[in-house]
Each structure stands twice: as structure tokens, then as C-alpha cells.
Amino acid sequence: MNIGEASRASGVSSKMIRYYEATGLIPPAGRSGSGYRTYGPKEVQTLRFIRRARDLGFPMEKVSDLLALWHDRSRASADVKHLAEAQVAALEARIVEMQTMQATLRHLVHACAGDDRPDCPILSDLGGIRTASPAP
Amino acid sequence: MNIGEASRASGVSSKMIRYYEATGLIPPAGRSGSGYRTYGPKEVQTLRFIRRARDLGFPMEKVSDLLALWHDRSRASADVKHLAEAQVAALEARIVEMQTMQATLRHLVHACAGDDRPDCPILSDLGGIRTASPAP
DNA sequence: CCTTGACCTTCCCATCATGGGAAGCCCCAT
DNA sequence: ATGGGGCTTCCCATGATGGGAAGGTCAAGG
Structure with a gap:
């Protein structure tokens, strides 16, 4: 799925998705042959995670910490x-x-x-x- | 009085005083022969007004409105x-x-x-x- | 008179998270 | 093949504030 669809599915704007990638909050998305970013359900779930954390008022830095804990099964x-x-x-x-x-x-x-x-x-x-x- | 003293007397940083002037919130300060900004008690009072309004959470735009009303005796x-x-x-x-x-x-x-x-x-x-x- | 240190000037950059928009490429349906 | 919408990157803006560099000025003391 392209960035627009991922945006609609996650509630995160395309602009923000690119921004999160640029700042290292999320890993670089895969690319199609023509250079389009591609996303799967897993990436969308991550974006939704970020959105929810932001909705709870967490600053980006803490969102990053939460993401790390989320990915750490031995947390x-x-x-x-x-x-x-x-x-x-x-x-x-x-x-x-x-x-x-x-x-x-x-x-x-x-x-x-x-x-x-x-x-x-x-x-x-x-x-x-x-x-x-x-x-x- | 110079900007530093006006800053201390009003509780507004020198940086902010210059910024308020640059954005037109306050009129340009007078200048000494060597180009230093000069302030009198009246200007300090205005700066204090701004500071108090900011302390009450008013955004700059509303502070501007309040200042205009303050100066308008027929408000x-x-x-x-x-x-x-x-x-x-x-x-x-x-x-x-x-x-x-x-x-x-x-x-x-x-x-x-x-x-x-x-x-x-x-x-x-x-x-x-x-x-x-x-x-x- | 000259130095020193504190002060002033302007100008540029950074913040934090977000949006706007331009220029140019790509994909699909007609 | 053409049109419209989607994608890319890059630059700029927000609001209010601070940091800092490069350079001019002032006052006190040697």
C-alpha cells in the first residue's frame, strides 16, 4: 500500500509519516520500483501506535521510548x-x-x-x- | 535606560523586547546617539503589561488587542x-x-x-x- | 591614553510538530 | 495519448523563545 492509503488507515498524515521516517522515529519504508514508499499492516499498526501515543500527549521523544519498549519483548x-x-x-x-x-x-x-x-x-x-x- | 535595564525592570528578556518591536507589537524604541535602544518608565510599564497578559495565557494577537484597548481611553x-x-x-x-x-x-x-x-x-x-x- | 569587561547592535539558526506549496515524475483509466 | 490524481523531494511558515557569532560602544581603572 502507498503512503496515502497508509495515512488513511492510520490517521497519520502523509507529511507526518515522511517526517517520522526522516527523524528516525520509524525505519525507512520499503520502496516500489518507481520510488514510492510501500507499507504493510505492520507499519500501519506502528503508525497507529504513534498516533494514539500522541493523542495522549506524549512528546515525540517519549513516543520513541514507548515504541522501543513495544518492540522489546523482554521489557x-x-x-x-x-x-x-x-x-x-x-x-x-x-x-x-x-x-x-x-x-x-x-x-x-x-x-x-x-x-x-x-x-x-x-x-x-x-x-x-x-x-x-x-x-x- | 538601556534595553538590559528595561528587561530587568519589566521581566521581559531583551530578545523578546526586540522581537516585540520587530513584529510591531510595540512601537520602535528611541535610540541613543550610538544606536542603543532607550526606554522610559512608560515603555517599561507597557512591557510589564505584555508580560502579565502572556502570564495569563493570552496569545500575542490577543495581547495586541488588549494593548490597543489599554491605549484607547474611549473603550x-x-x-x-x-x-x-x-x-x-x-x-x-x-x-x-x-x-x-x-x-x-x-x-x-x-x-x-x-x-x-x-x-x-x-x-x-x-x-x-x-x-x-x-x-x- | 589604552585596555578590559560588560553591554549593545544585527543576523542567522534551533526548537516542536505540523501544514502549505512548487516542480517534477508516475500510474491508471479513458 | 491524455488527464487527473498520487507520489517524490525541497523549501518555507507557524509561535514564542533562546543561543550564539561578529562587531560597535561605554565606563572604569591602569
Whole structure:
């Protein structure tokens, strides 16, 4: 099967498949007589694996680690679990960071009249004027 | 004051100050006789404004909008509020997305023994083998 | 006066993962 | 044989940031 079909079957764009090959994440695909990349079910499964890992937020480097473990039949499941736990923690850190931003913003939004007058605590705060801060 | 001092006073790196100028987010700074950029308290305040907006997760484009509103004395606070509310919603969307990933991962982590045996539902799932899915 | 070190300038490159597009070759059906 | 769609490689762009090189400038101290 050609790259387009592999793309449709795996949910990974042709561009990305070539990119993964160029960066060494996946081995070079076989080539037809005329230079077209060819893929079989095994390669498609690998691409799907990558796609799912990406969907779970793993960065490429960790996807590479997961792929290596996947291919290593003598792996310890603990190693896989550690990678996954680290990713849970990484997601948690980013979630907390964004929730903090969101809470601050909600506070400011709440304090803003939102009418046709120009006075706005949101801008005042961004401008450095501390209008109302929680007492320490 | 030179760019380094303005950087220290605003919390924006010199690199970024030049970048903001190059992209038109801020007007070109004044120049000393020898070509050094010069900044006053007003410019530093603007830089701090930008930094705070970035800290709240606003993309550069929205920061630009906020700056324009900040400088517009006849603005309606409703316009500012809308921008802030949109940012709250954008953050919410990303938070939910990451929480979804996290929940899936936690589920998989929970199902993985994490010992020295190779069997691992995490890899099985990524590989496309549906081991246990919640009944619909 | 000259050196030294800290600072400034511009310009180019890298990140991370992805998409867009051009130029040119290939395959299949009409 | 012709047309349309698919494939190839190569270059460029994103968004926001940092790194670094090559060269000019400033202030302090010898």
C-alpha cells in the first residue's frame, strides 16, 4: 500500500509519516520500483501506535521510548508504567498552570462591569495597578 | 535606560523586547546617539503589561488587542471583558482536553502491573488491542 | 591614553510538530 | 495519448523563545 492509503488507515498524515521516517522515529519504508514508499499492516499498526501515543500527549521523544519498549519483548511493564505516570504528572503540571491562569482571569472578569464605560479592572491589573489583592 | 535595564525592570528578556518591536507589537524604541535602544518608565510599564497578559495565557494577537484597548481611553469595558472571557473559555477547552488525556492514561496506568513482567495493557492499548472498554 | 569587561547592535539558526506549496515524475483509466 | 490524481523531494511558515557569532560602544581603572 502507498503512503496515502497508509495515512488513511492510520490517521497519520502523509507529511507526518515522511517526517517520522526522516527523524528516525520509524525505519525507512520499503520502496516500489518507481520510488514510492510501500507499507504493510505492520507499519500501519506502528503508525497507529504513534498516533494514539500522541493523542495522549506524549512528546515525540517519549513516543520513541514507548515504541522501543513495544518492540522489546523482554521489557518490564514497570518501565512502561513509569513513562505513563510521568506523562500523567506532566499533564497535571500543565493543567494546574492553566487552572491558575484561569482562576486569576475569572477573578478579573468578575470584577469588570462589562458595560460601555471605559473603567476596567482587567486592564488596570495588567497595567500594574493593584486594585484589590487578597490580604496575606 | 538601556534595553538590559528595561528587561530587568519589566521581566521581559531583551530578545523578546526586540522581537516585540520587530513584529510591531510595540512601537520602535528611541535610540541613543550610538544606536542603543532607550526606554522610559512608560515603555517599561507597557512591557510589564505584555508580560502579565502572556502570564495569563493570552496569545500575542490577543495581547495586541488588549494593548490597543489599554491605549484607547474611549473603550468599552465590555470589549475587554469579552476578550478575557474568551481566554477563560480557551483555557477551559485546553484544560478539558488534557484532563481527558490524563483520565485515559490514569486508567491504563491503573491496569498495568508495573512489575518485571512484559505484559502491559498500556502498550496493548497503544498497539490497538482493546482490552477493556467501558460498555456503552 | 589604552585596555578590559560588560553591554549593545544585527543576523542567522534551533526548537516542536505540523501544514502549505512548487516542480517534477508516475500510474491508471479513458 | 491524455488527464487527473498520487507520489517524490525541497523549501518555507507557524509561535514564542533562546543561543550564539561578529562587531560597535561605554565606563572604569591602569
